[in-house]
Amino acid sequence: MKPIINIKSISDINNFVQHRTSHPLVTVIDFSKMDEIMEEGTRVSCDFYSIMFKNYCANNMKYGRQSYDFQEGSLVCIAPKQVVTMDTEIEKKEDMMGWGLFFHPDLLRGTSLGTKMKDYTFFSYETSEALHMSDKEKEILYDCIQKIETELRENIDNHSQTLIVSNIELLLNYCQRYYGRQFITRNNFNRDILSQVENILRKYFNSEDLKKNGLPSVSYLADKVNLSPNYLSDLLKKETGMNAKDHIHHHLIEEAKNILLGTNKSISEIAYELGFEYPQYFSKLFKQKTGNTPQEFRNLN
Structure with a gap:
């Protein structure tokens, strides 16, 4: 396996593709003017945000363990420190078309966008879910x-950062809208994932895994359906109104209700059976989700 190439600064990536650095914290690169092509298997990690639009059919990229569905007219958003692998070689350099926007977190320090970046969860989609856009959407971005x-x-002045950051925020808001649209238009895929999640949770709560390992995590579910935790939660939220953690808790509460009404086990015994190390955590979660403590629910029914 090839070592990871760490690109630390905006000037580093500009130097790599022989692009002039106009601003130390942000750059836009025209892929059609790139002279360098990374070899197959090259692994890259950047210390800044990367948004790349590709308007040609050529190579795939691996992000995490999965391959991006990085086809013609698609866009990917990658957070700092994530490792991207160039999976297959580009056949013809002259076919390269598209653009890349790269900006360092320091650009956003002290701005409203800096506090909002965590809301753009698509930067943590580590799977084959690139954003596929219509011609109109491409034009807007x-x-x-x-x-x-x-x-x-332009010459950098007191207004430069504000205007650049404002346009980056506008672009990210459009990406958020288009990802929302993509979730809606992939109903069959979404329903299949929802069905898989329900089956996985049903089997987990009916097995010894719950007693042995405690509650399943969102990462556990995401791994089972080959999606990133953020993408899975966003998909489920769009489809059902509940994120992945909510689905786990729903199955937990339903199982707890069955045990409370079907046995004479103490609250502590039930808590341990459901994978809780401390019974008070179980009681707190149960009341949060149902409005009653476990004992109150048992008494009422």
């Missing part, structure tokens, strides 16, 4: 990119 490029070509 490219308009944001052009505005950022225009600012980068």
Whole structure:
């Protein structure tokens, strides 16, 4: 396995593709003008955010353990410190088309966008879910990119950061909207994932895994359906109104109700049986979800 290439700064990536650095914390790169092509299997980690739009059919990229469905007209958003692997070699350099926006977290320090970045969960989608866009959507994002490029070509002044960050935020908000649209238009895929999650949880709560390992985690569920935790939670939220953690708790509470009404076991015994190390945590969660303590629920029924 090849060592990871760590690209620390915006000037580093500009130097790599022989692009002039106009701003130390942000750059826009036209892929059609790139002279360098990374070899197959090259692994790269950047200390900044990367948003890449590809308008040609060529290679795939691996992000985490999964391959991106990085086809013509698709976009990926990658958070700092994530490792990307160039999976297959680009056949013809002249076929390369698209753009990349790269910006360092320091650009966002002290701005409203800096506090909102955690809300853009698509930066943590580690699977084959690139964003596929219509021609109109591509034009809207490219308009944001052009505005950022225009600012980068101007002399940096007191307004530069505000205008650049505002256009990055606008672009991210459009990405959030388009991902929401993509969730809606993939109903068959979403329903299949929902069915898988329900089956996985049903089997888990009916097995010895609960007693041995405690509650299943969101990461456990995501791994079982080959999705990242954030993508799975967002998908379930769009489909059912409940995120992945809510689904786990729903199955837990239903199982707890069955035991409370079907046995004479103490609350502590039930808590341990459901994988809780401390019974008070079980009681607190049960009341939070039902409005009653376990004992109150038992008495009422």
